[in-house]
Amino acid sequence: MDVTSTWYLVLAALIFAIGAYGLLIRRNPLVMFMCVELMLNSVNLTFVTFGRELRDLGGEVSVFFVLVVAAAEVVIGLALVVAITRRRPDATIDDISVLKG
Amino acid sequence: MVELIVFIVAGAFSLIGALGVVTARNPVHAALFMVMTLFSVAVLFLAQDAQFLAAVQVIVYAGAIVVLFLFVIMLLGVDQSEDLSIEPIVGQRSLAALVGLGIAIMAIVFVQADITGERSVTAPKLDSITTQVDQPAVTLPDDQIVGTENNSNIAQLGRVVFTDYIFAFEITALLLTIAVVGAVVLARGRDDELLQPMPERASFWNEDLHGNGDAVDANPADADPADTGANA
Numbered sequence: 001m002d003v004t005s006t007w008y009l010v011l012a013a014l015i016f017a018i019g020a021y022g023l024l025i026r027r028n029p030l031v032m033f034m035c036v037e038l039m040l041n042s043v044n045l046t047f048v049t050f051g052r053e054l055r056d057l058g059g060e061v062s063v064f065f066v067l068v069v070a071a072a073e074v075v076i077g078l079a080l081v082v083a084i085t086r087r088r089p090d091a092t093i094d095d096i097s098v099l100k101g
Numbered sequence: 102m103v104e105l106i107v108f109i110v111a112g113a114f115s116l117i118g119a120l121g122v123v124t125a126r127n128p129v130h131a132a133l134f135m136v137m138t139l140f141s142v143a144v145l146f147l148a149q150d151a152q153f154l155a156a157v158q159v160i161v162y163a164g165a166i167v168v169l170f171l172f173v174i175m176l177l178g179v180d181q182s183e184d185l186s187i188e189p190i191v192g193q194r195s196l197a198a199l200v201g202l203g204i205a206i207m208a209i210v211f212v213q214a215d216i217t218g219e220r221s222v223t224a225p226k227l228d229s230i231t232t233q234v235d236q237p238a239v240t241l242p243d244d245q246i247v248g249t250e251n252n253s254n255i256a257q258l259g260r261v262v263f264t265d266y267i268f269a270f271e272i273t274a275l276l277l278t279i280a281v282v283g284a285v286v287l288a289r290g291r292d293d294e295l296l297q298p299m300p301e302r303a304s305f306w307n308e309d310l311h312g313n314g315d316a317v318d319a320n321p322a323d324a325d326p327a328d329t330g331a332n333a
Contacts, residue, residue, distance in 0.1 A: 002104075007108060007112075008145065009208075011112045013208030014116060016204060017205035018119040018120060019122075020201050024197035030170060031128055034132065034135050037166065038138060048146055048149050057261050063154050064157070065273060067162070072276050072277055073280075075283075075284045076284060078173045081173060082177070094189065
């Protein structure tokens with residue numbers, strides 16, 4: 001039984017859905033970031049799969065850039081979490097609603 | 102056959118890790134579950150002949166990003182475990198499950214559309230794509246995508262990144278620089294905190310790091326009254 005590209009794409013869809021579900025139900029901003037990373041990873045998996053399917057290296061190059069952007073996003077996001085926690089030590093993600101003014 | 106076994110094992114571990122990230126109460130456990138998923142995805146990259154990306158996945162994600170997560174978790178306190186049994190907003194969980202299931206079903210149906218007679222995204226004939234695009238950016242013959250010694254995946258990727266995608270590559274360098282500056286600005290704190298004399302700001306750390314100071318004197322002083330109180 002051959003492992004076709006469809007298998008990889010279905011797996012990536014499942015990981016993406018789990019990540020989206022976690023992003024919606026969790027309240028700890030760190031865990032929410034981890035769920036975003038899960039979703040980015042599943043998209044990376046689809047990029048690599050399509051790159052192999054279409055014989056195009058552009059898919060792998062896209063993953064390369066997604067990795068860089070994910071790293072930058074995590075750095076800024078965690079700095080924001082640290083800054084918010086320093087000001088309000090036991091803030092959850094719901095307390096960010098004070099920003100709406 | 103080997104690829105089937107690799108796919109099943111790595112896919113199962115990646116799904117277990119993803120579920121663990123969502124359900125773990127302790128954020129440290131969630132980070133470790135995420136390492137599991139990241140490693141499994143790296144294995145799946147390897148199974149698809151993307152050796153460079155598998156290495157980068159392990160080094161950058163499992164190495165740098167997860168360590169950054171763990172640093173911040175430790176900095177903010179590891180005891181912030183979340184009580185998952187209560188649901189702060191009524192109906193949030195079920196709505197989120199609905200959204201997640203919807204995403205999964207839509208994606209799978211889109212991928213598997215050839216079952217119902219529609220064209221799938223992974224259908225073997227891709228004439229509709231290839232006729233619209235004049236020339237794909239990088240098209241490789243079948244025997245070159247896997248790679249030989251002189252034409253490995255890493256060599257091809259390096260050649261493409263430094264020729265066709267050189268401008269995007271430079272932009273990512275700028276992006277990372279901006280991210281570093283932004284992280285320093287955000288995490289530095291307010292200016293009046295910085296202007297305070299150093300020993301007062303650092304007193305929290307001094308107790309643990311330089312234990313020969315007040316902390317050593319304070320511990321027996323704390324312990325003695327407790328002992329005498331217990332004896333009396």
